[in-house]
Amino acid sequence: MSETKKFLFVNRKAPYGTIYAWESLEVILISAAFEQDVSLVFIDDGVFQIAKGQDTTELGIKNFSPTYNALGDYDVNKIYIEKESLDARGLTVDDLLKLTYEDEDDDWAEKDSIHVVSSAELVDIMDQQDVVLSF
Amino acid sequence: MKFGIQINEGPYTHEASTTALNFVSAAIEAGHEIFRVFFYHDGVNNGTRYTTPPQDDRNLVNAWSELAEKYNIDLVVCVAAAQRRGIIDKGEQERNGKDGNNIAPGFRISGLGQLIEAGIQSDRLVVFGD
Numbered sequence: 180m181s182e183t184k185k186f187l188f189v190n191r192k193a194p195y196g197t198i199y200a201w202e203s204l205e206v207i208l209i210s211a212a213f214e215q216d217v218s219l220v221f222i223d224d225g226v227f228q229i230a231k232g233q234d235t236t237e238l239g240i241k242n243f244s245p246t247y248n249a250l251g252d253y254d255v256n257k258i259y260i261e262k263e264s265l266d267a268r269g270l271t272v273d274d275l276l277k278l279t280y281e282d283e284d285d286d287w288a289e290k291d292s293i294h295v296v297s298s299a300e301l302v303d304i305m306d307q308q309d310v311v312l313s314f
Numbered sequence: 315m316k317f318g319i320q321i322n323e324g325p326y327t328h329e330a331s332t333t334a335l336n337f338v339s340a341a342i343e344a345g346h347e348i349f350r351v352f353f354y355h356d357g358v359n360n361g362t363r364y365t366t367p368p369q370d371d372r373n374l375v376n377a378w379s380e381l382a383e384k385y386n387i388d389l390v391v392c393v394a395a396a397q398r399r400g401i402i403d404k405g406e407q408e409r410n411g412k413d414g415n416n417i418a419p420g421f422r423i424s425g426l427g428q429l430i431e432a433g434i435q436s437d438r439l440v441v442f443g444d
Binding site: 182184186198199202205206209210212215309310311312314 | 320322354355394395398425426427429430431433434439441
């Protein structure tokens with residue numbers, strides 16, 4: 180299967196309370212294994228999925244947020260955060276995990292995967308995709 | 315047009331499965347092709363033949379099975395989501411030492427790669443459910 184399509188995963192929900200975030204991450208990892216052109220969007224309460232300092236001890240649920248750090252190794256390095264969603268929740272990019280990748284076209288320089296974009300810019304990003312999956 | 319379908323909710327709490335069933339029927343009758351229907355999250359609950367709603371309620375599981383048989387549609391239940399929720403076929407029963415299985419006719423259990431393949435092979439992937 181050599182065909183490559185642009186897949187966008189739209190993550191809209193808080194990491195815990197429902198299983199959508201975790202089962203979305205499972206699909207993202209599989210899509211990367213299929214060597215597709217993968218982008219992620221975090222919007223609404225979905226921005227909490229990549230908040231740093233998560234502690235789920237009291238929940239009895241695995242803290243799966245460290246898994247996002249591995250995305251760069253799977254060539255998943257286009258991660259878009261909606262600015263309006265951060266603002267509405269009093270968050271800034273400093274409250275998020277520092278997700279990076281090594282750019283093989285630039286002597287493996289470490290670069291940020293996270294891009295904070297406006298909802299207007301997100302419209303254009305979504306418009307460029309072949310497949311949009313929302314979770 | 316070739317459609318891939320993803321269903322994320324079970325048969326009765328949300329309308330997603332009913333809407334998807336109607337969409338699939340209408341698409342086929344309009345001459346379109348359904349590459350695959352993929353059941354994810356609680357959507358895997360559409361694939362248990364143990365579903366027994368009251369007689370005056372619709373049986374969505376049977377409706378999917380009948381539609382699959384009539385039009386030869388590929389109904390795939392995600393294995394990871396299914397294992398969490400107790401949806402089991404004979405192979406999974408034997409692998410996990412369970413005392414029975416409940417997969418409905420016309421459904422099969424397979425991996426998430428089947429969803430990605432549906433995204434690649436279909437002209438449109440349509441997602442139903444919250």
